[in-house]
Amino acid sequence: MNGKRLFLVVSAALLIVAANACKKQEDSSGTAAIKKAAVLKVGVKADVPGFGLLNTSTNRYEGLEIELAKLLATEILGDAGKIRFEPVTAKTRGPLLDNGELDMIIATFTITEERKLTYNFSTPYYTDAVGMLVKRSSGIGSLADLDGKTIGVAQSATSREAIDAAAKAIGVTLKFAEFSTYPEIKAALDSGRVDVFSVDKSILNGYLDSESVILPDEFSPQPYGVTTKLSNKALADYVDGFIQKWLGDGTIARLIAQFNL
Numbered sequence: 001m002n003g004k005r006l007f008l009v010v011s012a013a014l015l016i017v018a019a020n021a022c023k024k025q026e027d028s029s030g031t032a033a034i035k036k037a038a039v040l041k042v043g044v045k046a047d048v049p050g051f052g053l054l055n056t057s058t059n060r061y062e063g064l065e066i067e068l069a070k071l072l073a074t075e076i077l078g079d080a081g082k083i084r085f086e087p088v089t090a091k092t093r094g095p096l097l098d099n100g101e102l103d104m105i106i107a108t109f110t111i112t113e114e115r116k117l118t119y120n121f122s123t124p125y126y127t128d129a130v131g132m133l134v135k136r137s138s139g140i141g142s143l144a145d146l147d148g149k150t151i152g153v154a155q156s157a158t159s160r161e162a163i164d165a166a167a168k169a170i171g172v173t174l175k176f177a178e179f180s181t182y183p184e185i186k187a188a189l190d191s192g193r194v195d196v197f198s199v200d201k202s203i204l205n206g207y208l209d210s211e212s213v214i215l216p217d218e219f220s221p222q223p224y225g226v227t228t229k230l231s232n233k234a235l236a237d238y239v240d241g242f243i244q245k246w247l248g249d250g251t252i253a254r255l256i257a258q259f260n261l
Contacts, residue, residue: 030228030235031076034103039082042069043096043105046087047182049206050259051108054087061085064255065106068125068226068243071251072104075242089180091155094118097229104239105227108203110158120236121225122243125252126261129218130162131201133186136213138195143167143217150175152185152194159198162220182207202261 034040044065045052051063070080088096088107096102097119111121132151134140140149143166153160155178167174177194179185186207188194197204197212200222204214226243228236246252 029076029238030232031238034076038077039084040069040073040076041084041086041101041103042072043086043088043093043102043107044069045089045107048108048203050202050261052106053206064126064252064259064261065108065224067255067258068246068252069104069106071246072226072239072242089154090157091180093227094156097227103228104235108200108222108224109227110200110222111225112158118230120228120230120233122227122236122240123247124223124225125243125247126202126224126256128200128202128222128224130159130198130220130222131204131218132163132215133189133197133204133207133212134195134215135189136211140195140215142215143172144170146174146196147172148175149195150177150193151196151198152177152179152188153198154178154182154185155180157199158220158222159200163198166217166219205261 044061045063046054046061048063052061052065053063054061066085069083069085073083074080086096086102088102088105093102093105093107093109097105109121111124115121132143140146143163146167151160151163151174153163153176160176160178164174164176177188179188182199182203185194185197185199189197189212197207201214201218208214226239228239243252
C-alpha cells in the first residue's frame with residue numbers, strides 16, 4: 001500500500017471514529033430526536049403570569065419557564081428561536097408528553113413521589129406553597145373560616161389534596177369545584193360560584209386585584225421541575241445538569257427576580 005492510499009484509509013477511519021464519537025455523545029444526552037427535528041417542543045402554561053403567559057398584545061410567551069425553555073433550546077440546538085411552545089394545563093400536560101407530542105414540560109409541574117413513578121424531573125428550579133385567594137368582601141380570614149365553603153381548583157392539580165388534608169386536620173369540611181384553567185377559577189370566584197381560588201401562591205399573585213386578597217395560610221411545599229419522559233433518562237440527566245448549573249451561577253435567581261416571583 002503506497003503512502004497516499006494509506007493516508008486516505010487512515011483519514012477515512014478517523015472520520016468514522018469521529019462520527020461515531022459524535023453520535024455516541026448525542027445519544028448519551030438523549031437529544032438525538034430533538035436535533036433531528038431541529039425544534040424543541042416544550043409544554044408551557046399560557047395563563048400563569050410570571051411563569052408562562054401568552055401576552056395577547058405581542059402574541060409572545062413570557063415568564064421564568066419560558067426563559068428556561070429558551071436557554072435549553074440554545075444548549076441543545078444552538079438557537080433559542082428553534083422552539084415551539086405548546087400551551088398545557090394540569091390535565092393535558094402529562095398526556096402530551098406521554099404521546100410524544102412534546103419533548104419536555106416546563107409548566108409549574110409539581111414534583112411528587114407518586115409522579116416520579118411516571119416521569120423524570122429535574123432538580124427543582126422553584127419551590128412554592130399552596131395558597132388561597134378570596135374576595136375581600138367575603139369576611140374569610142383563614143382556613144378555619146371555610147367550613148362548608150366551595151374551593152375552586154384546577155383539574156389534576158395537587159392543590160385539592162393539600163388544602164383538604166389541612167382542613168381535615170382542624171375539623172373543617174370543604175367542597176370542591178374543578179376547572180380546566182386558572183382564569184375560569186378566577187371568574188368563578190368573582191361571580192360567587194366558588195368561595196376560594198386555591199393553587200400555588202406565586203400563581204395566585206398573577207390573579208390578585210383590588211377586590212381580592214391572598215390569605216396568609218399556606219400548605220404543602222410545591223417544588224417545580226423540568227419534566228421529561230421516564231424512558232428518556234439520558235435527556236433528564238442532560239437537562240438536570242443545566243438546571244443545577246443555572247441554580248449555582250445565579251441565572252435562575254436573576255430570572256426569578258426579573259419576573260418578581
